Amino acid sequence: MSTLVNFKIDGVDCLAEAGIYLVEAAAENGIYIPTLCNIQGVKPRGACRICTVMVNGRPMTACTTPVTMGMEIQNDTPEINDIRKAIIEVLFVEGNHFCPSCEKSGCCELQALAYRFRVMVPRFPFLFPRREVDASNPKIIKDHNRCILCKRCIRAIKTEDGKNIFAYKKRGIELEIIIDPELGGKITDELAQKSVDICPVGALLPREKAYQVPIGRRKYDIEPIGIEDEKK
Amino acid sequence: MSKKIVATTSLAGCFGCHMSLLDIDEKILDLIELVEFNKSPIDDIKVFTKQCDIGLIEGGCCNSENIHVLKDFRKHCNILVSVGECAIMGGLPALRNGIPIKECLDEAYLNGPSVRHNHKGIIPNDDELPMLLDRVYPCHEIVKIDYYLPGCPPRAELIWNALVALVTGDELKLPYEVVKFD
Structure with a gap:
């Protein structure tokens, strides 16, 4: 017990x-x-x-x-919430987060946190790094501009025999997510969908499924992130 | 009480934020009771004729003319507001940031798939044309900006609430649904 x-x-x-x-x-x-x-x-x-x-x-x-x-x-508390807000702002300036042109907008957890913590403008200067989009996988489009390196896909997505499909490549500021070409090429529809759903931002996207929910009815359009916990 | 004076401009923007301002619909009648417009595309006044209380900036800075206009606004407006994603973070024009300017120009005028009639391989470089900047800059990286209204475009209600709060001095109403980045 x-x-x-x-x-x-x-x-x-x-x-x-x-x-x-x-x-x-x-x-x-x-x-x-x-x-x-x-x-x-x-x-x-x-x-x-x-x-x-x-x-x-x-x-x-x-x-x-x-x-x-x-x-x-x-x-x-105001102090802790300001630390959290600063972290969100860092993530926004460190990548290229163009919300108006992102398919994940409205369902993005990073954006939803920015809404919740009322980020009107980041306090840090924008870096605008040059990053690539990798569309080589048959089921998942990978956009490094939006990746926040949270490692969710690496930790949660495994094949049936427990092998990693996602991994880190390089180090420091060049760190990025890669998809195993062999295992990733054979990824099942379910696992591909799970990878896309688990990505908190628009770094992993499904093919041919963009903008299915209209503006106003997306996950974080009306209610802030975290409201499920607070309603308990 | 004399009316507050408002100026607006669109730098590297698409005029969507101005359209959103017009989306306040019939409240526009209240707006003209509340404020007087000076330099703005709305009344087509091209140069400042007096010191203004509030300047609304749409769009970021992608060329030398944008910088000139923005600095002119800073000089003539007591309060400057960045309106929309482009003013706040460069927006879609800033998609070119990170790509060297020569690569952008070559793609646009020499190598792009839609280039047809530029047989001499000319890249526009007339003295009359504003110089492109190395990248697109958010307004607050050029001059001091006092307030920020995010959105693409910012919801009409957000612009309206902000203007009313600035004019009346009341606290700004910020319901969850009006602060969006898209």
Whole structure:
């Protein structure tokens, strides 16, 4: 039998199963901790730092930190939200995020976070790096301009025998996602769809399926990201 | 109270943001009660005739003329607002950023698939033409910008709410649905 633990988020008493990650524990208590690289059911990586919270006065990533008895967590404070906003702004200036011409617009998690945190303009200068679009795969178009290197596709997409289809190539500022030419060429329709769905931005796109949902009815047109957690 | 004076311009933009301003529909009658337009494509006044309270900038800076106009707006407007994605981050014209200017010009005038009649291989370079910049610049990287209204175009309601807030001094209403990047 699992043990329940008491903890506090922004002074609110919460209750959750011991050992589950803070992001999930918060959601169970109707509190949204924003995430970007995290995906439910896959080992967390703590890469994007959007989910940073203060745990007993120290900054921790809520997607990788298990909840323990008596934790005092700060989540929705002006200081933490400004750090999160800065991270979102960095991601926007570091790549080429042309929302008006992106098929993922309206369903993009990076954009949705920018909406939620009211990013009107990034505080950092735009880099406008030169990046390529790779359309060599028969089912997935890969646009490096929009990739935020969250590693979701690498972590979540595996063949039936557990092999990686996606991987990192190069290092530092040149780091990019590659698709294994052999395994990627044979990727099933289901797995290709899953890769596209799991990509938080418009870096992985399906062929011949763009703009299927009209403006006004897309995922984040009316309601902000995280509202599902807050409605619990 | 005398009317606030508004100036508007489209730099490297498509006039979509101006169209969105007109999308306030019948509220445009309230708008002309609220403000007076000076230099703007809306009334076709070409040069500033007085100091303005609010300047609305559509589009980023892709050539020397854009820079000139933007600096002129900064000089003549007490408050400058970047309206739309192009003014804020360069927008679609900035798709060329990262590609060397020579490559862009060669593609447009020499090698592009739609180039037909340029047998002499001329790239326009007349003194009368504004010089292209090395890349497209967001307005706030050229002059100080006071406020930003994102969207492509910004929703009419957002432009309206912002103008009313600036004129009346009331707090800006920002419902979730009006702040969008597309």
